[in-house]
Amino acid sequence: MAALLLDIQPGDEVILPSFTFVSTANAFALRGARPIFADIRPDTLNLDEHQLERLISPRTRAIVPVHYAGVGCEMGQILRIAAAHGIPVVEDNAHGLFGKHRGKHLGTFGCIAAQSFHETKNFSCGEGGALFVNDPQYAERAEILHEKGTNRSQFFRGQVDKYTWVDLGSSYLPSDLLAAFLYAQLEARKEIQAKRRRVWEFYQQSLRDWAVQVGATLPIVPSHCDQSYHMFYVLLPSLAFRRGLIAHLNAKSIIAVFHYVPLHLSPMGSRFGGKQGDCPVTEATSERLVRLPFYNDLTEAEQSTIVEAITAFRGEASKVGI
Numbered sequence: 001m002a003a004l005l006l007d008i009q010p011g012d013e014v015i016l017p018s019f020t021f022v023s024t025a026n027a028f029a030l031r032g033a034r035p036i037f038a039d040i041r042p043d044t045l046n047l048d049e050h051q052l053e054r055l056i057s058p059r060t061r062a063i064v065p066v067h068y069a070g071v072g073c074e075m076g077q078i079l080r081i082a083a084a085h086g087i088p089v090v091e092d093n094a095h096g097l098f099g100k101h102r103g104k105h106l107g108t109f110g111c112i113a114a115q116s117f118h119e120t121k122n123f124s125c126g127e128g129g130a131l132f133v134n135d136p137q138y139a140e141r142a143e144i145l146h147e148k149g150t151n152r153s154q155f156f157r158g159q160v161d162k163y164t165w166v167d168l169g170s171s172y173l174p175s176d177l178l179a180a181f182l183y184a185q186l187e188a189r190k191e192i193q194a195k196r197r198r199v200w201e202f203y204q205q206s207l208r209d210w211a212v213q214v215g216a217t218l219p220i221v222p223s224h225c226d227q228s229y230h231m232f233y234v235l236l237p238s239l240a241f242r243r244g245l246i247a248h249l250n251a252k253s254i255i256a257v258f259h260y261v262p263l264h265l266s267p268m269g270s271r272f273g274g275k276q277g278d279c280p281v282t283e284a285t286s287e288r289l290v291r292l293p294f295y296n297d298l299t300e301a302e303q304s305t306i307v308e309a310i311t312a313f314r315g316e317a318s319k320v321g322i
Contacts (some may be wrong), residue, residue: 001145002112003092004063005138005271006169016064016092016283017047017054018274019282025263027114033061034272037264042221046073048281052081060085065110066092070122071100071124075109076125090114093132097122098193098307099228106228111135117174117182122196123189125182145169150186154286168227191230195296196229196245202300203232203292206307214241214314232292239287245313246290252309256290 008014009034016024018037026037036055040291041048045068052063063082065073082089089109094116096106108111113132117125133142145152149169154160185192206219209217217235221227236242240260249256264274276283282306293306 001142001172002062003027003033004145005112005133005142006088006090007143008033008285011059012061013057013059014062015052015060017066017068018119018262018269019045019260019265019277019285020066020092020263021260022263022266022268023094024066024106024224028062028064029268031254032224032322034059035263035269036060037272037274037279039281040062042281043283044068044071044073044222044225045079045285046071049074049077049081051079052087055084056087058322060087062088062090064090064092066094067096067099067106067192067228069219070095070097070099071219072096072099072104072106072225072265075101079109087194088112089133093207093214093265094121095230096228098189100116100226103226107132108134109137109302112138117139122228123182123185124306125178128178128182136238139165141251146172152265156181182320184294193229196294199294199296199298199303200227200232202303206303207234207310210311210314216241225318233318234292235285235289236290238253240257242290245310249306249309254293254306256292258286258290 008028008031012033013036014028014033015036016036017040019040019226029035038051039048040046047065052140052147063078065078079089088111091107091110091113093107093113097115099106107115111134115130117123117127117128119131131142133139143165144151146173147153147169149165149167151160151166152163155163207218215237219233236245246256262279263269264278265276
């Protein structure tokens with residue numbers, strides 16, 4: 001919907017981080033645009049705002065920051081650069097609902113923001129999402145796109161005597177049952193976020209010493225960011241260490257996963273000109289990051305078991321070539 005609202009056309013360029021889920025790129029590539037892959041910061045793993053100027057061209061039609069792990073990008077600088085070039089900013093806020101950057105909610109900075117309610121998110125209806133329309137100029141058309149390209153909502157409000165097909169659109173509405181399932185969670189958002197904060201802080205406190213000893217890095221949350229507690233990840237010293245740790249945990253029936261394969265190195269990314277070395281921080285991060293089990297009802301006892309398994313691994317580092 002964001003790509004349609006911005007009237008993205010074949011040949012346009014959209015700047016986005018390579019370290020993100022494929023949907024960030026697909027939304028614009030499906031309209032014929034070329035994704036321009038930006039590297040990430042080594043601290044927050046968010047789009048590196050210092051790279052934006054060199055990536056902007058006369059064809060740039062949007063900048064899409066992704067608030068990775070629910071920690072806000074440096075939106076002040078991103079918005080200043082975008083405004084100087086007259087480029088709209090679309091936030092990918094899939095991880096960031098209820099997170100804040102300098103006291104302002106994530107998803108309210110750009111002219112448009114995309115929100116996910118996929119099963120892996122803090123608030124879920126299985127599949128689905130929402131579009132935050134922060135610029136009034138897009139509101140009326142967004143409603144039409146949402147209603148399969150018709151002015152049906154205007155008809156229901158008595159603004160027109162009949163409704164018809166007036167624009168492009170699709171079926172972007174979740175079912176009533178899914179919406180009700182989601183709404184109940186949003187009503188309990190304080191309780192849910194408190195649970196997730198407890199899980200995140202338990203990992204942070206329990207793994208701090210181990211991380212120092214093995215040379216791993218825990219998530220970095222700048223003081224001006226209020227995170228959403230979406231996930232907990234660890235950046236390990238090497239790919240070999242990660243493989244060893246994941247195998248070690250799997251042997252104890254603890255599932256730890258990694259993500260993302262850099263988009264610029266994917267088969268589709270290479271078709272858009274991506275190549276090894278374009279985004280060195282992304283490439284190094286992708287090889288070393290592991291996500292730990294994280295869900296609302298994870299108990300302290302279960303977390304203690306996970307932490308004990310992880311911290312025991314430091315003595316096995318030599319077995320994986322570290």
